[in-house]
Amino acid sequence: MKMRIKATMTGSAFLLLSLFLLASCGGGGGGYGGGGGGTPPSSTVQIVACPVTADATVDAVGTSNFNPAAVTITANQVVQWNNATLNDHTVTSTTVPNGTFNADLLNNTSVCLKFTEAGAFNYHCVPHPMMTGLVTVNP
Numbered sequence: 001m002k003m004r005i006k007a008t009m010t011g012s013a014f015l016l017l018s019l020f021l022l023a024s025c026g027g028g029g030g031g032y033g034g035g036g037g038g039t040p041p042s043s044t045v046q047i048v049a050c051p052v053t054a055d056a057t058v059d060a061v062g063t064s065n066f067n068p069a070a071v072t073i074t075a076n077q078v079v080q081w082n083n084a085t086l087n088d089h090t091v092t093s094t095t096v097p098n099g100t101f102n103a104d105l106l107n108n109t110s111v112c113l114k115f116t117e118a119g120a121f122n123y124h125c126v127p128h129p130m131m132t133g134l135v136t137v138n139p
Contacts, residue, residue, distance in 0.1 A: 044117040054080035
């Protein structure tokens, strides 16, 4: 009988520990990646309202490329992506963990990102992975 009680208590302790660990892992979803859009609060890249004149402009061309494929700016400047095509695109970073971003670039719209720190930020379009680009940010 003692053995059974001990086994039950050990099982209960295991269950409680498992629930505690699961709860401490945090929730998932709703964040900045995986189609949720936006950027993490601590990111060095922020989605902003497009200014009258951006510091650099990139156009989505069909389903084949971003033009120009590479732009260079300085910290705290804004890059504007324009999509005059009938295709939806994204501007999604491949540079992690710093500079993680994922912005929808729907047809006939623009999206602007402000880069607050120096670095090289590679990106691509999720539906068209051959569409890639690079933003180089100087101090």
